[in-house]
Amino acid sequence: MATENKNLSEYDKNTIPNAKDFRFGIVVSEWNDTITEGLYNGAFEALTDCEVPAQQIIRWNVPGSFELIYGAKKMLQTQNVDAVIVIGCVIQGETKHFDFVCEGVTQGIKDLNVQTDIPVIFCVLTDNTMQQSIDRSGGIHGNKGTEAAIAAIKMAYIRQQASISHPFNQPLLSSGAIQIEETPIKIENE
Numbered sequence: 001m002a003t004e005n006k007n008l009s010e011y012d013k014n015t016i017p018n019a020k021d022f023r024f025g026i027v028v029s030e031w032n033d034t035i036t037e038g039l040y041n042g043a044f045e046a047l048t049d050c051e052v053p054a055q056q057i058i059r060w061n062v063p064g065s066f067e068l069i070y071g072a073k074k075m076l077q078t079q080n081v082d083a084v085i086v087i088g089c090v091i092q093g094e095t096k097h098f099d100f101v102c103e104g105v106t107q108g109i110k111d112l113n114v115q116t117d118i119p120v121i122f123c124v125l126t127d128n129t130m131q132q133s134i135d136r137s138g139g140i141h142g143n144k145g146t147e148a149a150i151a152a153i154k155m156a157y158i159r160q161q162a163s164i165s166h167p168f169n170q171p172l173l174s175s176g177a178i179q180i181e182e183t184p185i186k187i188e189n190e
């Protein structure tokens with residue numbers, strides 16, 4: 001379903017886990033800040049509407065969407081958060097730079113989700129025009145920031161439940177293999 005057939009701001013609180021004890025980091029790109037501020041407001045309002053106290057929401061700013069990768073990495077390395085939302089707006093210009101920024105930030109955020117234990121939610125608009133960005137940051141198609149906040153709550157809950165049901169879950173190697181801690185077996189009468 002394309003965004004044009006979906007309101008990004010709609011959510012059913014009955015389907016959303018209790019979020020009052022979760023802590024969220026939000027990393028916001030300053031490029032196209034009229035758009036990213038609208039996305040941030042959507043995310044912040046959705047989190048507080050779902051009972052997340054404002055003091056449990058940490059905001060950092062970075063220069064552009066490409067810096068969201070490093071900002072999110074340092075956020076999850078240094079802050080006690082249950083999920084991170086990265087917010088950016090990349091708009092096609094005259095050159096291929098759009099393609100490289102979009103691909104780079106997409107792959108970088110994907111890598112953080114694979115290599116770390118904290119979910120990182122991708123709230124980066126990759127639009128052809130400013131109007132498309134306006135429409136998706138509080139305009140006729142709703143607010144992708146709202147959508148990202150709900151996704152962050154749901155993923156933080158999944159992480160919480162996984163750690164309860166599998167408290168000794170082993171870290172993944174970069175290859176994706178499970179790291180099993182080898183414990184030497186002592187053979188009696190050796």
Ligand SMILES: Nc1c(NC[C@H](O)[C@H](O)[C@H](O)CO)[nH]c(=O)[nH]c1=O
Nearest residue numbers: 029031063064065066088089090091
């Ligand atoms: N053109 C846009 C950019 N470009 C800047 C890059 O994100 C990055 O900050 C720069 O290449 C230095 O590393 N960023 C956006 O977020 N949106 C754009 O439309």
Ligand SMILES: CC(=O)[C@@H](O)COP(=O)(O)O
Nearest residue numbers: 091092093094095097098
């Ligand atoms: C995504 C970008 O970096 C782009 O907006 C920059 O514009 P241009 O391709 O005209 O340099």
